[in-house]
Amino acid sequence: MKKLVLGLALVSASFLANGQSIEDLTKNAQCESLENTLKPLLKSSEHPKRGIKASTWVKLSEAYANYTTACGADSASAIKAWDAIHKAKELDTDGKMADKIDEVMHGQLMYSAIVNQGVAHYNSGNLEKATEYFHIGYAVDPSDTLTSLYAGISSNELGDTEMAKKAFIHYIEKANGDDASAFYTLSNMAKAEGNIDEAIGWLQKGIDKSDNKDLRGELVNIYIQNDMLDKAIADLEELSANDPSNTNVKLNLGLLYDNQGNTAKAEEIYHDILKIDPTHYDANFSLAVLHFNEAVKVKKEVDAMDMKTYQEKGAEIEAKACAKFQDSKPFFEKCLESQPDSAEVKENLNNLNNVLAQCK
Incomplete structure (x- = not known):
């Protein structure tokens, strides 16, 4: 898995005698203070009267989110913050706390708490937990591309097609993401379901x-x-126009025209490839086969003639067939120059030389 990096790490050169930096001591004191803040709020949430007030759960959610971002010691504290703000929303039946609840639920503090713990799980290889946090992450901030993309990627890795699809669609349609992997994966999912x-x-x-x-x-x-x-x-055609030096695109285009029976257009494209790369094996081979097959078609006309017709115009048509066979030879020879060990080319050249010997 590709490692994710989020947030800032402060490093100090000032160390105390016991090996702890000033920052470490400051953080420990801060975490202890936040723990002391959490304790009475937890008690309030369990109180028969205070526990049914939306404001109690808003404060508890903020305290958990603060504790998560500052300390991160409790790997479930971000989820507890998320659950607490949803409890506040459930209890806010008159809507008086709606703006504050929305501010906490979709604020930067909640985002940092959820995403940093998701990233920590992802980097430690706990894909299931990381995925859970990433899905919450884009619920916190619907415009965020990081969480929705990684929620899709990790869900797909876990084989959860429905959740992967949900995240990728959100990434594209709500977060305006443009990473090709999201479109490619959604296309493959639809193809697997038979929805072309x-x-x-x-x-x-x-x-x-x-x-x-x-x-x-x-x-x-x-x-x-x-x-x-x-x-x-x-x-x-559009791809080739945008990238005219791309011989792979031109080759595929030539082969499609060839398969459709439009040999004139195919021949034109193969020659375009050779202008870019005269030694291009596939273009030379395709031209060799094209001329050879056309010669075979002409030869079949001769073979189908009765004696009278042959005496009238057989020699002329046979000469055309031989000329076409001759046209294919330089392209086979170019192929052999590119791939001297090609058994396929050697066999075709040998057959061609036998045919040309008969022409003479």
């Missing part, structure tokens, strides 16, 4: 936010996997 339209929708939202190349690549993959080749081609 939703999977495409999340990728498109991510692309609109950040124009991430990985998201664009995944979108093209989904289009291809689901026989939506026209959309895949449109996306790759």
